[in-house]
Amino acid sequence: MNALAATNRNFKLASRLLGLDSKLEKSLLIPFREIKASKIASCVECTIPKDDGTLQSYVGFRVQHDNARGPMKGGIRYHPEVDPDEVNALAQLMTWKTAVANIPYGGAKGGIGCNPAELSISELERLTRVFTQKIHDLIGTHTDVPAPDMGTGPQTMAWILDEYSKFHGYSPAVVTGKPIDLGGSLGREAATGRGVLFATEALLNEHGKSVSGQRFVIQGFGNVGSWAAQLISEKGGKVVAVSDISGAIKNSKGLDIPSLLEHSKKHKGVKGFHGGDPISADSILVEDCDVLVPAALGGVINRENANEIKAKFIVEAANHPTDPEADEASVVILPDIYANSGGVTVSYFEWVQNIQGFMWNEEKVNNELGNYMTKGFKDVKEMCKTHDCDLRMGAFTLAVNRVARATVLRGVTSPNVANINKWVCPLRVCDDGGSKREDKPIGGGGDATRVAPVQWTSGVQFNGGLAMDQRPQIGRSVVVFVTRMVCEESRERDNRTDFRLG
């Protein structure tokens, strides 16, 4: 299943569990904006030729999926297989990821179809600058904030920052994942891997285990995979096999990760490492282990290999590594939108530091990250309980509920009672500490049978009478019926005329 079909499917399953209105469901699926910058390095677009004097065209993308909860946020990927559908899926995943992490962002993703390994540093710089020239008026500190993803890193962010600042003045918060010298956050480079460690600890603890003594297999040894390997082994986890684009190696006694890191830096890959035996890159996913950590490409766990996987747990460090057809496999899967949210969470800290003009120390960054990851796991588990579903649907229902709620609240323009019964969506407002749940809607009709917990937002006021400005008492749940009328004529999300509440 392609990445977009898979992501849409997971969203729709969550939406059905939540009982979302079909119009709202459709609206949440459609991206806010898709940017396709074609021929960005052609003679027309780019005045700087390749190093050998020839001209080369590349296609760049930025998909802005949703901004209901805040500025859109997501990485930029440089990879030969970047295509519009994949970027679209990754942008949508960012919307759900920032919502699971409960950070004030929406979702976006970008990329350029290129092989960064075949470009010189100056070619990469020119390509990045031309791409930035194409999208500079569509990104910004409070609109859309890019960050690194596969094939990009702090240097790429520094070029974007510099090029963007030529148009808009010095703007450090326009990108995150920057070099520390340019306002990057301490701890951001390791953050996705560290988040993977925290997520894995939370999952294993729940199963009465700890990282120490567990056997791990990691696919991908770039930013995310290598940091995850390092931090897991520091905690006593045994990394028994690792792969990257150059090859795969195995040592059932546990690989020496610091030596492997050194080797990989020197030889640009794990291939040829003497502390392990070479194995086929394809077999890495079905190696015997306790925890499998895919940290490279999407769609690698699929119908073909799902039943051969020996791991008891899969922690999705990569984005959408598991095809929906493999979700049925008898293994516990910790989904990407929670498991790899450590990167964007520390990106948020970086953005906050840039806006405040105040730098945090690394201990504070890592401690705060730990708090967010712990809370995220608790929130996901709560949704699993409410909807009697697996961890992926727990994460999706949590995210979709938060985004839907923000969308509806922002869409309130005026009370309109004419079509009050056209469609009814219950939003259950409860406080976090409430253990006694009233599942009966209070003071409303409608045909809704399912209510889902959402986080209490104080001080929110519906125009036209329904006020939610008082925190409910501990242990008490309040159900608010939000009735919406859809303006059939307008599907334009920009001006927010879709939804009116009465």
Ligand SMILES: NC(=O)C1=CN([C@@H]2O[C@H](COP(=O)(O)OP(=O)(O)OC[C@H]3O[C@@H](n4cnc5c(N)ncnc54)[C@H](O)[C@@H]3O)[C@@H](O)[C@H]2O)C=CC1
């Ligand atoms: N960098 C970040 O902060 C975040 C990254 N992610 C996701 O994590 C994954 C990895 O991203 P990064 O580590 O940043 O990228 P990276 O570019 O630093 O590393 C990618 C790694 O994957 C390996 N790889 C590529 N093709 C492969 C193949 N066919 N088989 C095995 N290994 C292969 C590369 O050799 C490299 O080791 C991606 O799915 C990305 O979207 C998710 C959240 C945040």
Ligand SMILES: O=C(O)CCC(=O)C(=O)O
């Ligand atoms: O750090 C960020 O803003 C986004 C990282 C990213 O692209 C991702 O989580 O997939």
